[in-house]
Amino acid sequence: MNEPGRFDWSLVPSFLAVLDAGSLMGAARALQAQQPTLSRHIAQLEAQLGVDLFERTGRGVQPTAAALALAEAARQMASGAERLSHQLQQRALAQQGRVRISASQLAACYLLPALLAQLQREEPGIQIELVATDAVSNLLRREADIALRLFRPEQTGLVARKLGELAIQACAHRDYLAQAGAPRQPQDLHRHCLVGYDQNEAILKGFAAAGLPLTREAFALRTDDPVAYGQWVLAGAGVGFMPRFWVRHQAEVVALLPGLPTPRFPVWLVVHREIRGNRIVRRAFDFLAQRIPAEL
Template identity: 60%
Template sequence: MSQPHFDWTLVRSFLAALEAGSLMGAARSLGAHQPTLSRHISELESQLGVALFERTGRGLAPTTAALALADAARQMQAGALALGQALARRQHSTQGTVRIAASQVMASCVLPPLLAELQQAEPGIQVELVVSNGLANLLRREADIAVRMLRPQQASLVARKVGEMQVHPCAHRRYLQQAGVPQTPQDLLSHRLLGYDRDDTILRGFAQRGIALTPQHFALRTDDQIAYGQLIAAGAGIGFTSAQQWRQWPEVQPLLPQLKIPPLPCWLAVHREIRGNPLVRLVYDHLAQGLGRALQ
């Protein structure tokens, strides 16, 4: 024998009448017209071949058949509600891929926990992290968002300053036990210093304080930020790095608190034409808020 076809609209009207005890109350709860509810119940009774309600002066009295069907109807109601919620979540979920360009230190020390938070909050978003120090990737649309330590000057880019990265001279405690702790910036000249190779940032910083340094003052030189940090962590000498980096190494401590090194501003940049993209905007706002916290 073929199974009867159940129209969910009819079952919903039946449940509303069962709960309200009257067609008027059922119509009010569903925001429908009373004749429509009456027609739905009559149609359902015709399909099932049984009477579901007895019309009384006080409203509707459920029959034994109606009470027997009530639990199954409520299960259908719960299933329909769950289906509607799932469809709504899917319709409003954020899905897609966003490419983020960042420097080595930013990509390895600052962004990982922020991106992990993003994945927890928006599992539908896929992130491609491009480790690069140049701005050309934004201009060529090779990345959607860039985290940079210099403000981009290109008119086609929109930049927002989200914080500052503090830089300190620091060294491993093992090195300091052997070589002593410098008390003044001038004392650094008698220590084993770690410097950059082609990048003259450290040299220019000392020159501004009247201390003339040359590349030969650096016992070890590299422009690779990750390798540079690992040299500090290994006790190779005194280097200059951000608090976000040296705090990851328990045995490394900052030095010379009186040496005020200008902080590095952190900029969040995006191409002007895509900043209105909802997906990019969501990731941009998440990074702006997270970087503000991380760089405090």
């Protein structure tokens, strides 16, 4: 039972509706409620306050002095509740929207899918658009909200955070190694079928740094498409060179030659300075900044 002087705040809208309408019937129409329900609310409020709020007349109800004394405070409370409801609604809407993320084909296909799926589960109101391209999306022209890049941007107006380094790992499918054997040292690679890049010289530069200068022709299979490259390795075509995060998630692929000095690329998360304050973009940026380093 409620203590005297204390009442249920949820009864206030019914009290104000009856006060403004001058009758239970009119208040019921205004609130789209049942007249017996409002009558019960008023009776409950009177019981809780220990005073009569309305006098029943033939034409409706008349507020008592106690009701008039409570009216201003009740209206202030109703106005505050309305403001609070509006703020909560605006906050909920702020968590709904779209974020467009640009990344290389390699990152878009192998690094980001699981992470972005987790972000969407945590924030179901956020719609995520992933642009898989090796072309540099122009954040200044708003072609994307967030970009994952392997170089630090030079343009002013962008905010960049270094997340770590993408390391390349020599690897091969178990089926290939069962037939060709596993290379024990870098020199053994000469007798293996190698999967390389076509126009991209990153692997050639990595071998040169290791003291193993190779020509483009040393690689029997060549492509610059990261998806096709990964599929060649998964098909057991030969020894390839893929990001360590990719190798780690392939149960049938074996990491090889851990001491081989393969290329390492810095990974930057970039956002336009002006939209960093957008709640949706900020949430996605902070999420990726927290999760990607562990994957790298």
